[in-house]
Amino acid sequence: MPSLKDLLGKIDIVDIISSYIELKRVGNSYTARCPFHPDDTPSFYVSPSKGIFKCFGCGVGGDAIKFVSLYENIDYWEAVEKLAKRYGISIKLRRKEKDSKLLVALQKVAEFYHEQLKESKQAIDYLQSRGINSKSIGKFTLGFAGNTEKLIKLLSEEGLLEVYEKSGNITKIEEGVYRDLFKNRLVIPVRDIKGDVIAFGGRSLDGSQPKYINSPESEIFKKRSNLFGLYESKEYIKEGEEVIVVEGYFDLISLWQEGIRNCTAPLGTALTEDHAFMLSKLAKRVILLYDGDKAGRKAVRSSVPHLLKAGMQVRVVYLPEGEDPDSFVKKDPQALKSLIKTSQEVEVYLLQRVKEGDKEAFEDLLYFCGFIPDGVKRYELLKELSKATSLPITSLQERMVKVEKKE
């Protein structure tokens, strides 16, 4: 049976990419307008000798398989399958079989935790105190990690114990005795965009620290490329071409309950380049709805560049100091909805603040400017900024480059 390496040896990257977009030969390489960001100059390069592509505009790059998976919005292994078919190779993907067994195990565990929830008064009381109703509990398959022995028995009966151990969610202490990472925690299953459970988040109920833990990273779970709630929300996101990013599990669930369903949340990390790319495939506009505190503002500053680079329109909702989306939506859902509806593009908002003499807004705006891929739009904004500050455009441009390089 041929291996992945055999397939990689057969792939002609120019052949593959030119079946999707038009390539122009320049010397030893090929160029094109980048299909992954609005590109008015060809910034996309393909090197046949190295077998890779690279965009100098948005930074995306990789081999032919990566290109196909990005372009078709499918995962790496689906792209491998597709290319193997194209080259008439029947490839054996041992890794995929192993992954799918782990997915079965994770699904079983999610169902088990969900069942266990009924038996934990503490967990039910906690959910009630947060105003989470039974419909949401069912929708997000919330659970409780109670009886570890029973869980281990179930997994070993199904022949899934060994594969589940690889997820890092349980640790073997001695023969037949395991420690459950989520023991006595409220458990929130994390699904990938196709709906498979790939990890868990756990909230402590007895005051023990840390308050939240997540599954360790694994072959199937990477924080930098997965977002919570995307499976549940994706149809709502596509429908309105708009996605709201919140910080936590319960922000998302509370908003869902109030009918705000186009939300997603990163998993204990800042929004990454991969996240931004995924979101740009689903929506044109992103609204950042972070906590109204210093950390929330910092998260805005680190998220906006990735989103701008991905060609998205970015809006920010600034909540009152000390509020988070969860607390705010409970107090006044109408007020939150209208804040979302009337939110401004981050450039427009910051420019207004600059005009009012806000120094921090000036720094932020100039910083964000460097990430706007559309040269015309970037120049227009610099012109406005120059008007607002009476600084010449050239000096703004110089500063902008410096700011950008700092990152």
Ligand SMILES: [Zn+2]
């Ligand atoms: Zn690009």
